[in-house]
Amino acid sequence: MTIRVLSPTTINRIAAGEVIERPAAVVRELIDNAIDAGATQIDVEIDAGGKRHISVRDNGIGISKAELPLAIQRHATSKLPEENLDSIQYLGFRGEALPSIGAVARLSITSGKKDSETWRQRVEGGVVHELEPAPKHNGTIVDVDDLFYATPARLKFLKGDQAETQACLEIVRRQAIASPQIGFRVTVDGKQKLHLPAESGDLFDSRLKRISAIMGRDFGENALKVDAAREQIGLYGYASVPTFNRGTSSYQYLYVNQRPVRDRLLLGVVRAAYQDFLGHDRHPVVVLFLEMPGAEVDVNVHPAKAEVRFRDQQFIRGTIISALRHALSEAGHRASTTVAAATLGAMQAQRAVGYSAPASSYAWQPSMPLTARDNVVPIFSPPEAMSMPEAAPSAQEAVAQAQEVYLPLGIAKAQMHRTYVMAETQDGVVIVDQHAAHERLVYEGMKAQMKETGIARQALLIPEVVELGEDAALLSEKIPVLAEMGLILEPFGEGALVVREIPALLGRVDIRQLIRDLADDLREHGETLSLNSQFEHICGTMACHASVRAGRVLSAAEMNTLLRQMEATPHSGQCNHGRPTYVELKLKDIERLFGRT
Numbered sequence: 001m002t003i004r005v006l007s008p009t010t011i012n013r014i015a016a017g018e019v020i021e022r023p024a025a026v027v028r029e030l031i032d033n034a035i036d037a038g039a040t041q042i043d044v045e046i047d048a049g050g051k052r053h054i055s056v057r058d059n060g061i062g063i064s065k066a067e068l069p070l071a072i073q074r075h076a077t078s079k080l081p082e083e084n085l086d087s088i089q090y091l092g093f094r095g096e097a098l099p100s101i102g103a104v105a106r107l108s109i110t111s112g113k114k115d116s117e118t119w120r121q122r123v124e125g126g127v128v129h130e131l132e133p134a135p136k137h138n139g140t141i142v143d144v145d146d147l148f149y150a151t152p153a154r155l156k157f158l159k160g161d162q163a164e165t166q167a168c169l170e171i172v173r174r175q176a177i178a179s180p181q182i183g184f185r186v187t188v189d190g191k192q193k194l195h196l197p198a199e200s201g202d203l204f205d206s207r208l209k210r211i212s213a214i215m216g217r218d219f220g221e222n223a224l225k226v227d228a229a230r231e232q233i234g235l236y237g238y239a240s241v242p243t244f245n246r247g248t249s250s251y252q253y254l255y256v257n258q259r260p261v262r263d264r265l266l267l268g269v270v271r272a273a274y275q276d277f278l279g280h281d282r283h284p285v286v287v288l289f290l291e292m293p294g295a296e297v298d299v300n301v302h303p304a305k306a307e308v309r310f311r312d313q314q315f316i317r318g319t320i321i322s323a324l325r326h327a328l329s330e331a332g333h334r335a336s337t338t339v340a341a342a343t344l345g346a347m348q349a350q351r352a353v354g355y356s357a358p359a360s361s362y363a364w365q366p367s368m369p370l371t372a373r374d375n376v377v378p379i380f381s382p383p384e385a386m387s388m389p390e391a392a393p394s395a396q397e398a399v400a401q402a403q404e405v406y407l408p409l410g411i412a413k414a415q416m417h418r419t420y421v422m423a424e425t426q427d428g429v430v431i432v433d434q435h436a437a438h439e440r441l442v443y444e445g446m447k448a449q450m451k452e453t454g455i456a457r458q459a460l461l462i463p464e465v466v467e468l469g470e471d472a473a474l475l476s477e478k479i480p481v482l483a484e485m486g487l488i489l490e491p492f493g494e495g496a497l498v499v500r501e502i503p504a505l506l507g508r509v510d511i512r513q514l515i516r517d518l519a520d521d522l523r524e525h526g527e528t529l530s531l532n533s534q535f536e537h538i539c540g541t542m543a544c545h546a547s548v549r550a551g552r553v554l555s556a557a558e559m560n561t562l563l564r565q566m567e568a569t570p571h572s573g574q575c576n577h578g579r580p581t582y583v584e585l586k587l588k589d590i591e592r593l594f595g596r597t
């Protein structure tokens with residue numbers, strides 16, 4: 001073995017392995033460069049998930065003919081004039097991106113400064129071409145074709161076009177939020193996918209406009225403004241009220257000195273700030289900008305610059321937590337909703353560990369001995385009470401009173417907005433989402449039947465013909481699977497199916513819609529799911545269709561039946577989509593809402 005220095009191309013390919021892990025990283029680096037160049041408009045093109053073609057076009061300062069060959073040299077940068085890593089002013093500083101991309105793809109940089117000619121520099125798989133003259137452009141156009149063609153091993157690790165495209169779009173969104181004064185346009189496979197015009201106004205306003213454009217008006221309406229400074233550290237941005245939350249932390253946009261980061265420390269701090277308000281599997285939506293002197297933070301610790309290191313972690317942590325808590329508690333006129341949100345947060349936390357009844361029977365131990373008369377007020381009796389579809393006390397309630405049974409979900413008192421069942425429990429109020437609850441019941445019922453006896457079917461008097469076009473073939477393949485689940489289909493000529501029997505549990509459903517949704521589902525998930533999860537999925541879709549839709553008036557008896565069935569059904573606390581089927585407000589929560597405790 002002899003030690004020898006690697007060729008520049010090999011060195012660049014090694015660097016590319018870290019810096020350019022996927023197409024989205026190319027997009028990130030090129031947009032960074034355009035922002036650093038002072039662009040006010042950035043146009044991005046992505047073809048075939050970025051594997052075939054990525055182009056980023058800006059109207060920034062451009063690169064002179066003399067500097068173009070330097071731009072593709074490793075460790076050549078215009079962004080560290082003093083070579084001082086403590087005061088980094090730009091997103092780039094390593095001079096690595098362009099040579100790395102040139103080593104693994106076909107790279108072409110076309111650039112011109114105002115009032116001078118435009119030139120093009122090409123590099124293909126590390127081979128540098130002669131400069132060539134190009135049509136006039138004020139700014140820079142970078143084209144990247146056949147990414148990783150020179151390193152086929154890397155190509156194999158990429159995901160499908162769809163997933164790579166999404167990752168690229170996500171990068172643009174992250175960067176666009178930080179720079180509302182820049183207009184962004186993204187074209188995917190020739191179609192415009194994102195159009196964000198440059199926003200004007202002060203930074204807070206323009207950021208909010210940009211954020212709303214990207215995340216939807218909802219967020220703007222549910223966001224609290226964060227604006228805090230402590231010593232040299234500033235934290236600005238928006239944080240959602242706790243009730244506006246998501247199932248993943250990917251809706252947390254964090255920036256350090258305008259640089260988008262996915263820093264573990266920061267993500268952990270956000271989680272900690274919301275800890276008392278959110279269940280452990282829910283995540284707030286935040287956009288936070290942390291500003292501090294360059295000497296306080298090292299941005300040069302991660303190849304993709306996604307993580308940073310703070311000089312004084314504890315201080316940063318404390319500053320962010322107190323700023324977020326402050327925003328959450330002192331939000332002016334939103335104070336009252338914040339209290340309600342906190343209460344809801346407490347309810348959600350309870351719900352997470354809340355009850356899920358065993359499959360077979362009641363296992364309820366009343367937490368205290370009950371006398372029906374103290375705790376259960378006669379239902380539906382006073383006419384001045386909430387208007388009810390039925391005025392007679394239900395038989396169930398009479399039984400409950402007589403036997404002094406403890407009913408965890410209480411007794412139905414009213415239906416609100418034809419969607420929610422209100423019930424009074426021993427020590428609080430339960431609000432049931434009738435659609436979600438019923439969906440869960442049907443789903444669990446189907447699962448239980450399938451395990452024990454097979455799903456009971458009901459023949460249709462008049463078989464229903466459903467025209468499906470291409471999807472008919474997709475469903476035809478699944479005829480045996482669907483039959484096991486109680487859905488009997490037969491092919492019916494070209495592009496159509498006939499439905500002969502459906503699961504009895506479904507009752508009356510819109511069969512065409514059900515079949516179409518099943519086809520959509522299969523198209524989307526069919527191949528990727530195991531047989532078992534296919535069952536669950538199909539059950540779920542069917543249950544959703546069978547459910548008592550929101551908007552249906554329920555009688556008192558129907559409402560109470562729903563409550564009793566929920567008590568007897570496992571996992572009835574949430575619907576198939578993970579939303580709660582009911583929430584419970586304890587009297588003491590209600591008292592808290594009114595400031596009585």
Ligand code: ADP
Binds near residue numbers: 029061095140
């Ligand atoms: P870095 O951004 O870390 O300096 P790059 O390899 O990304 O490294 O770019 C090298 C140099 O090329 C930059 O320092 C900059 O001078 C120039 N450059 C790259 N992209 C652009 C652009 N879009 N507009 C103007 N100059 C650019």
Ligand code: MG
Binds near residue numbers: 029032091092095098
């Ligand atoms: Mg760069």
